[in-house]
Every structure is written in C-alpha cells, then in structure tokens.
Amino acid sequence: MEERIYLDHAAAMPVHPGVARFCRQFPDGFAGNPSTIYREGLQAQEAVATARERVAALVGTSAPDSIIFTSGATESNNIAIRGAALRNRKFGKRVVASATEHISVLNPAKDIQKGGFALTLAPVDRFGTIDLDALAAAVTPGTVITSIHHANNEIGTIQPIREVSAIVHEQGGLLHVDATDAAGRIPIDVERDGIDLLTLSGNQLGGPDGVGALYIRPGVRVQPVLVGGGQERGLRPGTENVFAIACMGEAARLAGEEMAGESKRLAAIRDRLIAGITGIEEAYLTGHPEERLPHHASFRFSRIEGESIQLAMDMLGIAVATGSACTSRTLEASHVLLAIGLAHAEAHGSMVATLGRRNSMDEVPRIVGAVGETVKRLRAITPL
Amino acid sequence: MADQIGYSQKVMEHFMNPHNVGVIENPDGYGKVGNPVCGDIMEIFIKVKDDVIEDIRFRTFGCGSAIATSSMVTDMARGKTLEEALKITRDDVATELEGLPPKKMHCSNLAADALHAAIEDYREKQKKE
Missing domain, CATH: 3.90.1150.10 (Aspartate Aminotransferase, domain 1)
Structure with a gap:
C-alpha cells in the first residue's frame, strides 16, 4: 500500500512535531487559572504571557498586549468586524470587504447590515488581486472598517496590503486583515504594512485546533462580541484555554524561525x-x-x-x-x-x-x- | 447513514467503475437533465425492443453521487419493460446504493429523472411514426 x-x-x-514536543511538557495541562495569584495561577499566567510575546513577534509588533487569544480565526474575524464596526459606529456605518474574503469575514459583515450598516464588496481581477481603483472608490469617508485578507485560501493570491492600507487610512477608517492563510508562510509586519486588526489561526501555524488570535493596534477601540468575566481585556471573556494558547505560542515561534x-x-x-x-x-x-x-x-x-x-x-x-x-x-x-x-x-x-x-x-x-x-x-x- | 458526508461502499464502487458508460448512436430514446449552474448534467440513451430496454448508456458531469446514481439506474433499467422502468424512483436508486448523504438526495439524484425523460422521448417518437 x-x-x-x-x-x-x-x-x-497536522501539529508541527516541535509544537507536539513542547505540548508534551504539560501532559496534565496547566493546573491554575491565570486570573489567580497563587503559584499555579501565576504559572498559567506566565505561559499565556509567553505565548502572547511569541505571537506578537511573528506579526511584527513590540506590544504583546495588542494580541488577544480567541477560539480561532472565525471568532477573531467576528470580533474584528462586529466589534470594531459597532464600537466606532459614530465614524460611519459602511463596511467594505473584498469579494473573495473567507465566509467567516463575509457573514459577520453581512450580518451587521441588520444593525443599519451598509456593506460594499470590492471586486478582484481575474487573478484574484484586489482592484485598487475600485477599492479606492468603495472606501468612502464613512467607511468604518475595511477587511481585506492577506492571501486567499482557495486560489492562493497574495494581496498588496500596503497599498490597501494607504487607501483605507486616507479616509480615516480601520483596516482588518485576515492573515489565516498567510501567517507563517510570508512575512507579516503590522507596523510596516499599516494593519489595525489582524486575524491568526493557531492550527494554520502548526499549532492545535480551537485557538486563534487577533491583533488590535494599540488605541483602536473594539467592543466585545461575548460578554463575561473580562479576560483578554474584556474582548474574549472566559477562562483562557491556557494549554492551547501556550502551544499556539510555540507554533508562532517555530513558524517565524522556519x-x-x-x-x-x-x-x-x-x-x-x-x-x-x-x-x-x-x-x-x-x-x-x-x-x-x-x-x-x-x-x-x-x-x-x-x-x-x-x-x-x-x-x-x-x-x-x-x-x-x-x-x-x-x-x-x-x-x-x-x-x-x-x-x-x-x-x-x-x-x-x-x-x-x-x-x-x-x-x-x-x-x-x-x-x-x-x-x-x-x-x-x-x-x- | 452514520456518516452524513461520506459515501457508502456501494456508491464508491459505482463511482470508481461505473457501468454502462457511453453513447448509443441513433438511440430510440434520449433524456438529458440538470444544468451547469447546479453542477450535475446527465444524459441517458436507450435502445428499446418489444417494449423492453435492451441497451442503455449514460454520460454524466457531476459529483460522486451523480455518477454512481447514473451507473445504478442504468443497471436497474436494463432488461425491464418501459412500464417497469418508469416506476423506478430516485429513492429506489438511493436505496440500491445503500443510501446517499442527505444533502445529495435532491441535487445529485437526478438519474431516475434522466431515465424517465429517455422513455418519454421514446414514446413521443413512437407517436409520430
């Protein structure tokens, strides 16, 4: 056979063998809750903090607090689109996304139309590259958030994110980039590329399923989708998935290295x-x-x-x-x-x-x- | 079926080695169903003698279940009288294939329709002669 x-x-x-080796150091997971101050809690807190630094380093930010951990790319995309649009609705009620975004971007963008937001889908050319002139026309002064993926999962096309960023920021709105498929494969630098919100998947970096991250540029305001105990700056309440987060951190470190x-x-x-x-x-x-x-x-x-x-x-x-x-x-x-x-x-x-x-x-x-x-x-x- | 997405062994057998593939030149009846938007197109050719389906062939563009149902329905109809063949339903084809995933029951289970269309075509032609 x-x-x-x-x-x-x-x-x-599949989980990267180096990540699997790392995960095996914690066969019982982490005993403590990161919100507590005794030793077990502090150990869990430290594991999450280390993972945050590693993910931050992969995407080129020196501010680890700009990373929040989520359950995956779908949740990150939902928090980015809904959370940023709703929190900043005074700026304007238009959302722009490329026509080839993943369904976990398109659906929240469509869904908030019920809340009075308008959605414009920006076209791509025959290679799947965003049409920058059409994007410039679509992004109006009241466009609160524009979501353009770094690269497409079905056709592999990489978008000119820096040019996109210039267009979006000229009108004063926010740029969200779904980097699920690009992270760990091509260099990403949220500073250089001018990205305000960035989605990452743990699994797509070689880590476990069920964990993801969202980068939120310091100063950018986002409201939570879930409300609860205030973890992850209130944006992702619920006790942290410490084991998966730690493993995602190691995946991010290895991805950057390799x-x-x-x-x-x-x-x-x-x-x-x-x-x-x-x-x-x-x-x-x-x-x-x-x-x-x-x-x-x-x-x-x-x-x-x-x-x-x-x-x-x-x-x-x-x-x-x-x-x-x-x-x-x-x-x-x-x-x-x-x-x-x-x-x-x-x-x-x-x-x-x-x-x-x-x-x-x-x-x-x-x-x-x-x-x-x-x-x-x-x-x-x-x-x- | 326990597995909602996967196919039965029987479907895979017919998919990998479909029976009765091909074209009949000057068929007595011809039926074509489906369209490119839905993603399944099937055509069935029949040769009829004394009201019995003597030969039957098909060609299909479509997914695994589209190909397997085409293969199965042609097996089922071969040697049957037109009356008997008209009684073959989509559900009969699915049952013979040991079931189809639920979402495939409607979209990719058009083979019985193609068979019926071929029989109708034959009967229309008979009327004209």
Missing part, C-alpha cells in the same frame, strides 16, 4: 506541481501566477466536476481540496471562483493542493500522474 499524500493543509494542518527556509522549499515543490498539472489538457492555474502563497497550487479542469476529482484522488491515496458546489454545505459554487470571473460550469471543476512540512519533491510525479489519470477517467464519462 502506497503512503497517503496529504495536500489539504489549508483545511487542517518560515524563510520552509517557504522556499515548498515554493519549489509548488512550482513543479503547477508545471506538471498545467501540462494536462484543458487544465488551468487559478489565482496569481507569481503573487501567490508558497505552499499553494490551485487549478480548474474543463468539463469535469471537483467533488469527483476529490473522490478519485482519494482512491489513489491523495487528499486534495475543491471549491466545487457539491462539497459545500450550501451547495453553491465557490464565491471566490465566481469573483475571478469563472462561469458556473468552470467553477465546478476546481482542485486545490496546499503543501505542508511532510510533503516532498519526490511526491510530485505521483501527484501529477494521479491528476492526469483522474482527469482522463472523468472526461471519458462527461457529456460536456
């Missing part, structure tokens, strides 16, 4: 994959050919459907993702693929491969071969 090849790191990452080398290694594999797969008949790269995440290769194939591709690849021992409607909860075509201008039939035939630590260059021929076999098999059945 051939080894499995896992190519869906954007969906879930990013340059690992990203270079993965980009070389990615480029070989792209060259091999786009050599298949009627196979096309989706997303930007150069400005893309180092671990991300995404494609579409004419006349065949993505879930079938995913299933057939699984049978060949390879786990890939698809933006196919058939695999989504809503059974709707991917909003990202429609936003880059694909027709519905084209959007159905997508396949996404996201690489991780365990992948190697040696796997490329088997992956390309499996894709070729799958495409051939499904094209033999298609009426299109």
Whole structure:
C-alpha cells in the first residue's frame, strides 16, 4: 500500500512535531487559572504571557498586549468586524470587504447590515488581486472598517496590503486583515504594512485546533462580541484555554524561525506541481501566477466536476481540496471562483493542493500522474 | 447513514467503475437533465425492443453521487419493460446504493429523472411514426 499524500493543509494542518514536543511538557495541562495569584495561577499566567510575546513577534509588533487569544480565526474575524464596526459606529456605518474574503469575514459583515450598516464588496481581477481603483472608490469617508485578507485560501493570491492600507487610512477608517492563510508562510509586519486588526489561526501555524488570535493596534477601540468575566481585556471573556494558547505560542515561534527556509522549499515543490498539472489538457492555474502563497497550487479542469476529482484522488491515496458546489454545505459554487470571473460550469471543476512540512519533491510525479489519470477517467464519462 | 458526508461502499464502487458508460448512436430514446449552474448534467440513451430496454448508456458531469446514481439506474433499467422502468424512483436508486448523504438526495439524484425523460422521448417518437 502506497503512503497517503496529504495536500489539504489549508483545511487542517497536522501539529508541527516541535509544537507536539513542547505540548508534551504539560501532559496534565496547566493546573491554575491565570486570573489567580497563587503559584499555579501565576504559572498559567506566565505561559499565556509567553505565548502572547511569541505571537506578537511573528506579526511584527513590540506590544504583546495588542494580541488577544480567541477560539480561532472565525471568532477573531467576528470580533474584528462586529466589534470594531459597532464600537466606532459614530465614524460611519459602511463596511467594505473584498469579494473573495473567507465566509467567516463575509457573514459577520453581512450580518451587521441588520444593525443599519451598509456593506460594499470590492471586486478582484481575474487573478484574484484586489482592484485598487475600485477599492479606492468603495472606501468612502464613512467607511468604518475595511477587511481585506492577506492571501486567499482557495486560489492562493497574495494581496498588496500596503497599498490597501494607504487607501483605507486616507479616509480615516480601520483596516482588518485576515492573515489565516498567510501567517507563517510570508512575512507579516503590522507596523510596516499599516494593519489595525489582524486575524491568526493557531492550527494554520502548526499549532492545535480551537485557538486563534487577533491583533488590535494599540488605541483602536473594539467592543466585545461575548460578554463575561473580562479576560483578554474584556474582548474574549472566559477562562483562557491556557494549554492551547501556550502551544499556539510555540507554533508562532517555530513558524517565524522556519518560515524563510520552509517557504522556499515548498515554493519549489509548488512550482513543479503547477508545471506538471498545467501540462494536462484543458487544465488551468487559478489565482496569481507569481503573487501567490508558497505552499499553494490551485487549478480548474474543463468539463469535469471537483467533488469527483476529490473522490478519485482519494482512491489513489491523495487528499486534495475543491471549491466545487457539491462539497459545500450550501451547495453553491465557490464565491471566490465566481469573483475571478469563472462561469458556473468552470467553477465546478476546481482542485486545490496546499503543501505542508511532510510533503516532498519526490511526491510530485505521483501527484501529477494521479491528476492526469483522474482527469482522463472523468472526461471519458462527461457529456460536456 | 452514520456518516452524513461520506459515501457508502456501494456508491464508491459505482463511482470508481461505473457501468454502462457511453453513447448509443441513433438511440430510440434520449433524456438529458440538470444544468451547469447546479453542477450535475446527465444524459441517458436507450435502445428499446418489444417494449423492453435492451441497451442503455449514460454520460454524466457531476459529483460522486451523480455518477454512481447514473451507473445504478442504468443497471436497474436494463432488461425491464418501459412500464417497469418508469416506476423506478430516485429513492429506489438511493436505496440500491445503500443510501446517499442527505444533502445529495435532491441535487445529485437526478438519474431516475434522466431515465424517465429517455422513455418519454421514446414514446413521443413512437407517436409520430
């Protein structure tokens, strides 16, 4: 039996072995509650403080208190959008987001329309890059918050965040950046890039599930989504998930340390994959050919459907993702693929491969071969 | 089904090795259902002799259940009279496949409809002759 090849790191990452080693130092977790002042409590407090410093360092801020820990990227995105929009509503009641944001940004942005906010979705070009002129027109003087992801999970395109920041700040509003897919893969510097709020996922850094973080620039006001005991500056009440937070901190430290080398290694594999797969008949790269995440290769194939591709690849021992409607909860075509201008039939035939630590260059021929076999098999059945 | 998303063994067998794939030149009946927006398109070709489905072929663009249901319905209809074949329902196809995930029951279970459309087409043609 051939080894499995896992190519869906954007969906879930295995815990980094270094993080696992770190976590094993605390087989019983942390005994104390960080809100207490006896020794066990102080130990827990210190573990959270260390994690905060490590996450802060990864995103280029010297103010650890600007990081709050959450249950994951979805919660961070909710606090950023709802919390900042509601707290600063006097500034204005317009929210702007790119059309290709993750659903955990789009849904809170849509939801606060019920509270009288207006939402503008800013378009992207055929590579998925935000249209800066259209963004400049969309961000009006009353735009309280603009949310643009650092990079897209389905097509891998990296956004020109510094240019986006200049446009947003010219009108005086806030910029939120969902860096779930970019953090640990490309350098992020909230100071240099002019970011007011930044979302991070613990798992996407190689840490455990169920933990994330939100950077909030000092001075930026945000109101809580949950109310309770006042932990995490009142923005994320509830006793801290100390064990997961500590492990996320270690993941952030390792990600920062290994990013340059690992990203270079993965980009070389990615480029070989792209060259091999786009050599298949009627196979096309989706997303930007150069400005893309180092671990991300995404494609579409004419006349065949993505879930079938995913299933057939699984049978060949390879786990890939698809933006196919058939695999989504809503059974709707991917909003990202429609936003880059694909027709519905084209959007159905997508396949996404996201690489991780365990992948190697040696796997490329088997992956390309499996894709070729799958495409051939499904094209033999298609009426299109 | 315990697993709400995953497919049964039977579905995977038909998906990996679909039966009756292909085209019948000059078919006696032809049915096509679905559209590119929903992501499933199926076409079924039938050859009829003495009111019995003598040969049946399909081609499908769609997800795993779309392909498996097409394969299954063609197996079920082969050798049946038109009357019997018209009684095959979407639920019958799903049952034969040992169930489909709930969300697939409607969107990707159009194979029985394609079969019925092919039979209707055959009957329309008979009327004209």
